Structure formats: structure tokens, C-alpha cells
Amino acid sequence: MKTVPFSSYTAVFLVLFIPTPLAAWGPEGHEIVAKLAAMRLNQKAKSGIRLLIGDASLASISNWADQIRHDRDETYNWHFVDIPTEASGFSDQRDCFLPTNRHKDAAADHHNCVVDRIEIFEHVLADIDAPREQRVEALKFVVHFVGDVHQPFHAIGEAAGGNGIAVVEFGSPECGQHPCNLHGAWDSGLIEHTGMSTEQYVAHLEKVISDDHLTPGGTPEDWANESHEYARSAWLPDGGQVDEAYYKREIKVVDERLARAGVRLATLLNQAFLSAPSRN
Numbered sequence: 001m002k003t004v005p006f007s008s009y010t011a012v013f014l015v016l017f018i019p020t021p022l023a024a025w026g027p028e029g030h031e032i033v034a035k036l037a038a039m040r041l042n043q044k045a046k047s048g049i050r051l052l053i054g055d056a057s058l059a060s061i062s063n064w065a066d067q068i069r070h071d072r073d074e075t076y077n078w079h080f081v082d083i084p085t086e087a088s089g090f091s092d093q094r095d096c097f098l099p100t101n102r103h104k105d106a107a108a109d110h111h112n113c114v115v116d117r118i119e120i121f122e123h124v125l126a127d128i129d130a131p132r133e134q135r136v137e138a139l140k141f142v143v144h145f146v147g148d149v150h151q152p153f154h155a156i157g158e159a160a161g162g163n164g165i166a167v168v169e170f171g172s173p174e175c176g177q178h179p180c181n182l183h184g185a186w187d188s189g190l191i192e193h194t195g196m197s198t199e200q201y202v203a204h205l206e207k208v209i210s211d212d213h214l215t216p217g218g219t220p221e222d223w224a225n226e227s228h229e230y231a232r233s234a235w236l237p238d239g240g241q242v243d244e245a246y247y248k249r250e251i252k253v254v255d256e257r258l259a260r261a262g263v264r265l266a267t268l269l270n271q272a273f274l275s276a277p278s279r280n
Contacts, residue, residue, distance in 0.1 A: 025147055025148075025151050025187055025188070025191070025258070026187045026188030026191065027062075027063050027066075028188065028191055028192075028198055028201075029147065029151070029187070029188065029191055029258060030059075030062040030063050030066075030143075030144060030147045031059040031062050031063070031198055032198055032201050032202055032205065032258055032262070033062065033143075033146065033147040033150075033258055033261040033262045033265060034057070034058035034059040034061075034062040034143055034147075034262075034265070035058070035059050035198070035202045035262070036202060036205060036206070036209075036258070036259065036261075036262025036263065036265075036266070037058060037143070037262045037263075037265035037266040037269065038057065038058045038059070038266075039206075039266075040262070040263065040266030040267075040270075041266055041269060041270060042270045042273075044270070044273045044274060045266075045269045045270045045272070045273040047273075048272075048273035049139065049269070049273070052132065052135055052136050052139055053136060053139065058143055061139070061140045061143060062143050062144055062147065063144065064140045064144065065078075065079070065140060065141050065144035065145065066079075066144065073103050073104040074103065074104040074105040074106075074109070075141075076103040076104075077098060077101060077103055077106065077109075077112045077113060078112065078113065078114055078117040078141070078145065079114055079144075079145065079148045079154065080113065080114055080148060080154035080155065080161055081095050081096065081113040081114050081115050081149070081154070081155055081224050082095060082113075082156070082157030082161065083095055083155055083156055083157060083224065083225075083228045084157050084158075085156060085157065085158045085232060085235075087228075089221075089225045089228070090115060090155075090221050090224050090225055090228070092115070092116065095113055095115075095157075096110065096111055096112055096113040096115065096116050097109070097110045097112060098112050098113075114145050114148050114149045114154065114220070114224070115149065115220045115221050115224050116220075117141065117145055118142060118145045118146060118149065118220040118268075119219075119220055121137075121138040121139075121141045121142045121145070122138075122142055122268060122272055124137075124138035125138040125139055125142060125269075125272045125273075126271075126272040126273070126274075126275070128275060142265075142268065142269070142272075143265065146220075146223075146261055146264060146265040146268060147258075147261050147265070149220055149223045149224050149227060149261075150223060150226075150227060150257040150258070150260060150261035150264075151186060151187070151227065151257065152186060152227045152228070152230035152231035152234060152253070152257065153182065153183045153186045153187075153227075153231050154227065155224045155225075155227035155228040155231060156227075156228055156231040156232065156235075158235070159182075160183070161183050161231075162181060162182035162183035162186070162231070162235070163181050163182075163183040163184070164181070165181055165182040165183070165235075165236060165237070165238050165240070166179055166180065166181055166238055166239055167180050167181060167182050167185055167236060167239070167240050167241065167242045168180065168239070168240070168241050168242065168243075169184075169185050169189050169242045170189070170193060170242065170243060170244075170247075171243075175189065180242070182235075182236055182240070182242070185242045186234070186254070189242060190242070190247060190250060190251055190254050191254060193247055193251075194251065201258075204255070205255060205258055205259045205262065208255050208256070208259050209259050209262075209263060212256075212259075214256075214259055214260055214263055215263065216260075216263045216264045216266070216267035217264075218264070223260075223264065227257070230253050230257070233253075234250050234253065
């Protein structure tokens with residue numbers, strides 16, 4: 001029997017009223033970014049990170065920011081930036097102050113988006129005089145948020161970043177316990193469809209970085225603008241098909257975003273720990 005796609009109204013209702021996670025890349029994607037970054041850390045960064053989190057790996061803390069969202073509601077909007085679809089690029093005043101938003105502290109938070117939060121936590125992390133607990137949290141947020149800002153649908157405001165766009169993902173309108181949506185396809189569906197394990201994907205992206213000569217560069221604002229353009233290009237209408245043709249067209253973008261996130265995260269951490277003491 002042919003399945004009728006959910007309407008836009010139904011999809012938006014589900015997004016707004018069912019407490020589904022809105023993570024970028026999913027756990028696997030964030031771990032991949034963290035593993036790529038860990039292989040590029042200089043000795044100062046390795047020592048500084050060890051002083052903060054001991055023998056824990058970057059991958060092991062890469063999903064912490066998603067795990068605490070329920071208890072830290074003020075952090076909800078820090079994971080993305082809702083740049084309007086037709087906007088030419090990011091605007092701090094327009095996109096990072098959301099005074100009518102329903103989440104905690106939104107009325108007073110003028111840095112309520114991923115772009116500003118990366119910069120804020122980078123500064124905390126680099127401040128060797130800041131309390132250790134604050135620097136530990138800053139590290140955890142930075143590792144996660146650099147991944148977030150490279151997920152294209154975390155940089156576009158239309159339909160809650162594609163969460164309100166129902167899709168049929170590789171033949172099914174259901175993804176686990178919830179209807180498939182465009183945002184979720186980019187979080188995990190496309191990555192899972194590669195059939196690669198986390199370690200295999202890391203090795204694959206190492207080759208992408210080498211073959212394409214990917215280098216770090218830009219600011220969190222630049223990264224958000226890049227993601228916004230990719231999201232516009234990869235947009236689907238309600239009821240659209242995330243099928244083999246879509247996968248073949250967009251998986252190279254997924255690879256590029258994950259790879260660049262890893263390279264850029266490493267550079268950010270190397271710079272943040274530049275003045276860190278090397279003592280234990």
C-alpha cells in the first residue's frame with residue numbers, strides 16, 4: 001500500500017509538541033568530528049585538555065551538550081542559528097537575539113545562537129584564570145558546537161531547520177519512533193546510509209582531507225554562512241524523497257562539512273591552549 005506523506009502542518013505539529021531530540025549530526029557525527037580534531041592537536045592543546053578532563057577523549061565528551069539540554073533549557077538555541085532562507089548571510093542582531101522565544105532566558109540572552117556561543121566559549125577556554133569548571137564546560141560546548149555549525153540545517157530557519165519538512169527516507173516515512181524529516185536525514189540518515197563504522201568514516205574523511213587539501217580557516221560566522229548555502233541547495237519540499245539520487249548528490253557535502261569541522265575544531269583548540277601552562 002502506498003504511504004501518503006505527512007503534511008507540513010502535521011510535521012510542524014510533531015516538531016513543536018513531541019519532545020524529539022534536535023541534535024546535529026547525531027552521536028556518530030559528533031564523535032567523527034572530535035576524532036578528526038584529536039589527531040591534529042598540538043602538544044600544548046593535548047596537555048591543556050588533559051588538565052581539564054584527564055584521560056577522557058574528545059569523542060567521549062562530544063555529545064555532552066545534547067545530553068544536558070533537557071536540564072539546561074537556556075542552552076537550547078545555542079546549537080543552531082536560524083538564518084532566514086533568503087537572507088544573504090548571518091546577522092547577529094537578527095539571528096542571535098530571540099526575545100519572544102519560549103526557552104529559558106531567551107528574553108535577556110543577546111548571544112542566543114551557535115555562532116556567538118562558539119566565540120564566547122572559545123574565550124573562556126583560552127582564559128587560564130577562569131575557574132576550572134567553567135573551562136571544562138567551555139571545552140565540552142566548543143567540541144559540540146563546532147560540529148553543530150557545520151551541519152547545514154543548523155544554519156537555516158525555514159521549517160525549524162527542516163525539522164518541519166516530512167520526507168520519505170530511503171523508502172520509509174518512519175525513522176525509528178518518529179516520522180522522518182529533512183533535518184534528521186542530515187543529522188544521521190545520510191551518514192548511516194554509508195554503512196561505515198565511526199572508525200571507517202574517520203579513515204574515509206582523512207583521505208578526503210588529504211585529497212581535497214582541506215585547510216582550516218574562517219570564523220564561526222563564515223562557517224554558518226557556508227552551511228546556510230548548502231542547506232538552501234539541499235532543500236526538499238514537504239514529502240520529498242531522500243533516496244539514492246539525493247544521497248549520491250549530497251553525501252559529498254556531508255563529507256566536506258564533517259571533515260572541515262574536524263580540521264577547524266583542531267585549529268580552534270590549538271589556538272585556545274596556546275598560552276596554557278604545560279605543568280600538571
